Amino acid sequence: xxxxxxxxxxxxxxxxxxxxxxxxxxxxxxxxxxxxxxxxxxxxxxxxxxxxxxxxxxxxxxxxxxxxxxxxxxxxxxxxxxxxxxxxxxxxxxxxxxxxxxxxxxxxxxxxxxxxxxxxxxxxxxxxxxxxxxxxxxxxxxxxxxxxxxxxxxxxxxxxxxxxx
Amino acid sequence: xxxxxxxxxxxxxxxxxxxxxxxxxxxxxxxxxxxxxxxxxxxxxxxxxxxxxxxxxxxxxxxxxxxxxxxxxxxxxxxxxxxxxxxxxxxxxxxxxxxxxxxxxxxxxxxxxxxxxxxxxxxxxxxxxxxxxxxxxxxxxxxxxxxxxxxxxxxxxxxxxxxxxxxxxxxxxxxxxxxxxxxxxxxxxxxxxxxxxxxxxxxxxxxxxxxxxxxxxxxxxxxxxxxxxxxxxxxxxxxxxxxxxxxxxxxxxxxxxxxxxxxxxxxxxxxxxxxxxxxxxxxxxxxxxxxxxxxxxxxxxxxxxxxxxxxxxxxxxxxxxxxxxxxxxxxxxxxxxxxxxxxxxxxxxxxxxxxxxxxxxxxxxxxxxxxxxxxxxxxxxxxxxxxxxxxxxxxxxxxxxxxxxxxxxxxxxxxxxxxxxxxxxxxxxxxxxxxxxxxxxxxxxxxxxxxxxxxxxxxxxxxxxxxxxxxxxxxxxxxxxxxxxxxxxxxxxxxxxxxxxxxxxxxxxxxxxxxxxxxxxxxxxxxxxxxxxxxxxxxxxxxxxxxxxxxxxxxxxxxxxxxxxxxxxxxxxxxxxxxxxxxxxxxxxxxxxxxxxxxxxxxxxxxxxxxxxxxxxxxxxxxxxxxxxxxxxxxxxxxxxxxxxxxxxxxxxxxxxxxxxxxxxxxxxxxxxxxxx
Numbered sequence: 061x062x063x064x065x066x067x068x069x070x071x072x073x074x075x076x077x078x079x080x081x082x083x084x085x086x087x088x089x090x091x092x093x094x095x096x097x098x099x100x101x102x103x104x105x106x107x108x109x110x111x112x113x114x115x116x117x118x119x120x121x122x123x124x125x126x127x128x129x130x131x132x133x134x135x136x137x138x139x140x141x142x143x144x145x146x147x148x149x150x151x152x153x154x155x156x157x158x159x160x161x162x163x164x165x166x167x168x169x170x171x172x173x174x175x176x177x178x179x180x181x182x183x184x185x186x187x188x189x190x191x192x193x194x195x196x197x198x199x200x201x202x203x204x205x206x207x208x209x210x211x212x213x214x215x216x217x218x219x220x221x222x223x224x225x
Numbered sequence: 226x227x228x229x230x231x232x233x234x235x236x237x238x239x240x241x242x243x244x245x246x247x248x249x250x251x252x253x254x255x256x257x258x259x260x261x262x263x264x265x266x267x268x269x270x271x272x273x274x275x276x277x278x279x280x281x282x283x284x285x286x287x288x289x290x291x292x293x294x295x296x297x298x299x300x301x302x303x304x305x306x307x308x309x310x311x312x313x314x315x316x317x318x319x320x321x322x323x324x325x326x327x328x329x330x331x332x333x334x335x336x337x338x339x340x341x342x343x344x345x346x347x348x349x350x351x352x353x354x355x356x357x358x359x360x361x362x363x364x365x366x367x368x369x370x371x372x373x374x375x376x377x378x379x380x381x382x383x384x385x386x387x388x389x390x391x392x393x394x395x396x397x398x399x400x401x402x403x404x405x406x407x408x409x410x411x412x413x414x415x416x417x418x419x420x421x422x423x424x425x426x427x428x429x430x431x432x433x434x435x436x437x438x439x440x441x442x443x444x445x446x447x448x449x450x451x452x453x454x455x456x457x458x459x460x461x462x463x464x465x466x467x468x469x470x471x472x473x474x475x476x477x478x479x480x481x482x483x484x485x486x487x488x489x490x491x492x493x494x495x496x497x498x499x500x501x502x503x504x505x506x507x508x509x510x511x512x513x514x515x516x517x518x519x520x521x522x523x524x525x526x527x528x529x530x531x532x533x534x535x536x537x538x539x540x541x542x543x544x545x546x547x548x549x550x551x552x553x554x555x556x557x558x559x560x561x562x563x564x565x566x567x568x569x570x571x572x573x574x575x576x577x578x579x580x581x582x583x584x585x586x587x588x589x590x591x592x593x594x595x596x597x598x599x600x601x602x603x604x605x606x607x608x609x610x611x612x613x614x615x616x617x618x619x620x621x622x623x624x625x626x627x628x629x630x631x632x633x634x635x636x637x638x639x640x641x642x643x644x645x646x647x648x649x650x651x652x653x654x655x656x657x658x659x660x661x662x663x664x665x666x667x668x669x670x671x672x673x674x675x676x677x678x679x680x681x682x683x684x685x686x687x688x689x690x691x692x693x694x695x696x697x698x699x700x701x702x703x704x705x706x707x708x709x710x711x712x713x714x715x716x717x718x719x720x721x722x723x724x725x726x727x728x729x730x731x732x733x734x735x736x737x738x739x740x741x742x743x744x745x746x747x748x749x750x751x752x753x754x755x756x757x758x759x760x761x762x763x764x765x766x767x768x769x770x771x772x773x774x775x776x777x778x779x780x781x782x783x784x785x786x787x788x789x790x791x792x793x794x795x796x797x798x799x800x801x802x803x804x805x806x807x808x809x810x811x812x813x814x815x816x817x818x819x820x821x822x823x824x825x826x827x828x829x830x831x832x833x834x835x836x837x838x839x840x841x842x843x844x845x846x847x848x849x850x851x852x853x854x855x856x857x858x859x860x861x862x863x864x865x866x867x868x869x870x871x872x873x874x875x876x877x878x879x880x881x882x883x884x885x886x887x888x889x890x891x892x893x894x895x896x897x898x899x900x901x902x
Contacts (some may be wrong), residue, residue, distance in 0.1 A: 102344050107333040109259040117259060158320035160252050163344040 079161025079219045086212040089205065098202050113140070119213060122206050125164040129199055132157045133192075140188050150188060151180040170199040239354030240265040243287065247277040248294035253343060257292065257320070260347050266354075274300035278308060285313050285591040289357045290340075295321035295328065303335045312432055316356040320345065364474075431471040437464065441475060444460070450483065537797065 093099045110117040139150050155161075158173035160166075172195040174182050179187030244266045248254040254270050261268040269288070271277050274297050281288060291309055296304035306317045318339040319332040332340045341349055433441070444461035455473035462472070485851040787809040 078400055105260070105347060106256070108347075109263060114259070121252060121259075128250070128252055150869075154323065155237075156250070159343055160250060162322070163250075163253050164258050197289060200310075 077215075079216065082212055082216045082219065086209065086216065089209055089212065091207075093202075093205055096169050097179065099165045100167035100196075101165065101187070102162065106165060115217065118150070119162060119210050122210060125160055125184065126203055127145060128160050129157060130158075130171070131204075133196055136192055136195075140192050143184050144184075145188065147180045147188070151177055154180060154195075156169075166202055167198075169195060169202060172198050190197050241267050241355050242357060243267045243289045244269070244353075245277055245291045246270045246278060246290045246293075247274055247291065247297070247302075248272060249297045249299075250294070253294065253320075257345060260345060260350050261292075263347060264350050274302070274305045275295075277305065281313050281315070285315075288315060289351060290316050290318065292318045292320055292353070295319055295323065295332065303331060306332070306335045306337055311434060318353055318356065318362050391737075431467060433475060437462075438475075440464065441472070441479070443456060445476070445479065450480070478758075625705075706858060 064221075090099070094103075106118050106121055134154050136150060139146060139153070154173050154176045158170055158177070161169040161173060172191065176188065176191035176195055179191050244261055246257050246261060246268060247270075249272050250259060251272060252274055258270050259270050269280065271280065271549060274293070277291070277293070278300075281291070293302050293305055297305075300318060306319065307608045309315055309317050316338040317336065318341060319337040320341050320343060321328065322343045324342045338360070339353065360893075429716045431437075441458065446457045447455070447461060448457055453476065455469045458476065459467060459469050461473045586647070737797055
C-alpha cells in the first residue's frame with residue numbers, strides 16, 4: 061500500500077503538478093525520512109554525488125540496495141526457518157545487509173541489523189526470528205518511501221527534460 | 226605534502242590519480258566510485274579480485290593506488306593486498322565494514338597503507354593520495370642516497386648505533402628528505418613526474434620476493450651484518466638483473482629493521498642520554514618523533530605511515546594498528562632475522578615483522594606494541610627504561626604534551642606511536658598542545674564511572690590502583706564510561722608539573738583508549754612496579770588498551786596529566802575531585818566529562834592516572850593532533866585544582882556543573898552531577 065501522499069500523487073497521472081510542487085513533495089518526503097530515522101547522513105553523501113554528470117546516481121544506488129537487501133532477506137528467511145539454525149551463516153548475511161544499509165544511509169535497517177547480530181552471537185533462534193521480522197519491517201517501510209521518492213524523481217526529471225526540449 | 230606538489234605540478238596530482246577500486250558488493254563499489262570521482266581521481270572498478278590482479282599485472286604503471294575490500298568471495302582481501310605489495314609495490318588501502326582491532330591490525334601487518342571503515346566518507350578519500358606521494362618520495366630518497374653516498378649511509382647508521390637511536394637516524398633521513406623537497410623543486414617535480422612519465426631517476430622496480438629476500442639474508446649473514454656491503458652481497462646472491470643500488474637500498478632498510486629490533490630497548494636509554502636528563506618528555510618526543518618519522522617515511526614499504534591510518538565511523542579509522550601492530554603481532558613469529566616466515570608476505574613485511582620480535586631481553590620492542598590488544602603492558606615495566614629521577618616535567622612539559630615523566634620513558638614512546646597512528650593525525654609537536662597524553666583518571670577508591678552517552682565510543686582505560694576499585698573495569702563495561710581524570714597526587718608532586726600547571730597533584734593519569742576505533746591505543750600508566758600497588762588494568766572496549774606503567778618512584782609525584790585531544794573531539798572532563806590528600810588517590814581534580822565522543826574519537830586520548838604520581842610512569846600518550854583547547858582546559862583545570870576543584874570543565878557542549886570540591890567528592894556526587902544536565 062502506498063502511503064497516502066503517493067496515492068494522491070500517482071492517482072492523477074495527468075494532473076499537471078508543477079515542477080516546483082514536485083520538488084517540494086520530494087524534499088518533504090526526504091526530510092521526513094531523515095527525521096524519522098529512516099535515513100541518516102550517509103544518504104546525504106549519496107545526494108551529493110548526484111549531479112549533472114550522473115543524474116541517476118541516487119536511483120541506481122537505491123535500486124542496487126533494494127535488490128541486495130531483498131536477496132539477503134530471502135536467504136535469511138530460509139536460514140532462520142530451519143530446525144537447526146546456522147548462526148554463522150545468518151550472521152554473515154546480516155553483516156552484509158548491515159554494510160549495505162550503512163552505505164546507503166538506511167539507518168533504521170542498519171540498527172535493526174546490529175541488533176540482529178546480537179542474537180546471532182548468542183545463538184538465539186527466537187531472537188533471530190524476531191530480529192528478522194524487525195529488519196523486514198524497517199526495510200519495507202523504507203522501500204515504500206524509496207519507491208515514492210524515485211517516482212517523484214522520475215517525474216521531476218521528465219519535466220526537466222521536457223522543458224529542455 | 227609539499228606545496229609544490231599541490232599546486233604547481235604539470236600533472237596536477239592528486240587530480241587524476243589513478244585508483245583501482247575492488248569490492249564485491251556492487252552497492253559499495255558504486256558508492257566508492259562516485260566518491261572517488263568526486264575527488265577527481267581517475268577510477269577503475271572491478272568486483273573481482275582476480276580481475277584486479279590481472280589489470281595490475283598487465284601494466285604495473287597503470288595505477289597509483291589500490292583500494293580493496295577485505296571480504297571478497299573470490300579472494301581474501303588480505304591476500305590481494307600482499308600480492309599487490311609484493312608484485313607491484315603499490316600502496317593499498319583496505320576497506321571494510323569490520324573495524325575490529327584485530328582485523329585492522331591484520332590489514333596493517335599485511336602491508337596496507339590505510340584501513341578505512343565503511344561507509345566510506347569523502348573526507349577520508351580526499352586524503353588518500355598522500356600514500357602515493359609518501360611512498361614514492363621515500364623510495365626515491367633511498368635510491369638517491371644510496372647512489373650517491375653509500376658510505377654516508379653507513380656512517381649514518383653507524384652513528385645511530387652510537388646511541389642516537391634509530392629515531393634520530395630516521396629523523397635525519399626524513400629531514401634530508403624534507404630539505405631536499407623544499408629546496409629542490411625540480412627534484413620534487415621529477416618525483417611527481419614519475420607518475421606519468423618515468424624520469425631518468427626512476428629505476429625499474431625490483432620486487433623483493435620471499436626468495437630473493439632469503440638469498441639476501443643468507444648473503445648478509447654470511448658476510449656478517451657489519452661487513453655486508455652491497456657489492457659483496459650482490460655477488461653472493463648472484464641474481465641477474467639485480468643492481469647494486471637495489472641491494473644497497475634493501476640493505477639499508479634491513480639494517481634499519483635490525484636496528485630497531487635491537488635498539489628499541491636501548492633506545493630509550495640512549496634517547497634519554499641524547500636528549501638529556503630527566504626530561505623524559507623530550508626523550509619521548511624525540512624518539513617518538515623519530516619513530517614517527519621513520520614510519521611516516523615508510524621505513525618499510527609495508528609499514529603504514531603514521532597518520533595515514535584513519536579510522537572511520539566510530540572513532541574514525543583505526544589507525545592504531547599500523548606499524549605498531551606489526552610489531553605487536555610478531556611475537557609469534559620466529560625471531561630470526563632474515564627468516565622469511567611466510568611466503569605470501571612481502572619481504573618487507575617480514576622485516577617489519579621481524580622487528581616485532583623483541584630483541585633479546587627486551588620485551589618492549591613493542592614500541593609498537595602500543596597497539597591495542599597486543600601489548601602486554603605489564604611488560605612494559607620499566608626496567609628497561611631509563612629511570613629518570615622523579616622530577617618532573619619541566620614546566621613547559623605540559624605544553625609540549627609530554628606527559629610522562631622520565632621513568633616511563635619508553636612507554637610514552639610506545640604509546641605515543643600508536644597514537645600517532647591516528648588517522649590523519651599528524652603528530653605535531655606544536656608547542657603547546659602538541660603532544661598531550663590524555664590521562665584518564667581513575668576515580669578514587671570508589672568505582673567511579675561516569676557514563677556519558679557521548680562517550681560510548683571511547684574505550685576507556687582505567688588503571689587500577691590497588692586502592693581503586695574497579696573503576697577501570699567498570700569503564701570497560703559501561704558503554705559510556707567516561708574517562709575520569711583523577712589526580713592522585715598523594716604527596717608532593719614534584720614541582721615540575723606538567724606545563725607548570727598541572728599541579729603536582731595529579732598523580733593519576735589514566736589512559737583512555739578509544740575503543741572501537743581502531744586507532745587508538747591509549748596508554749595507561751602502569752602501576753609502579755615498585756609500589757606494588759597498582760594494578761594496571763587497561764580496558765577498552767575493543768580491547769585496544771595499553772597500560773602504561775605507572776610511576777616508578779615511590780615518591781608521590783606529580784601525576785602527569787596530559788590530555789591529548791582530538792581536535793574534533795569535544796571533551797568535557799570531569800575530574801573526580803576526590804582529593805588526593807584524602808584518598809591519596811584522587812586529588813582534587815576537576816572533573817572532566819567527556820562529551821561528544823562520537824565519531825571523533827580518533828584521538829587517542831589517554832588519561833593517565835598515576836597513583837603514585839610518578840610522572841614518569843605515565844609517560845605520554847599522544848594522540849593525534851594536538852588539541853589546543855583541551856590542553857588549555859586541562860591546564861586550567863589542573864591549576865585550579867589543587868584543592869578546591871570545581872570540577873567541571875566543559876569543552877563544548879553541556880558541561881556538568883559540578884561544584885564538586887575536592888574534598889569529599891564522592892563517586893555518587895560526580896555521577897549525579899553528570900546526570901544532571
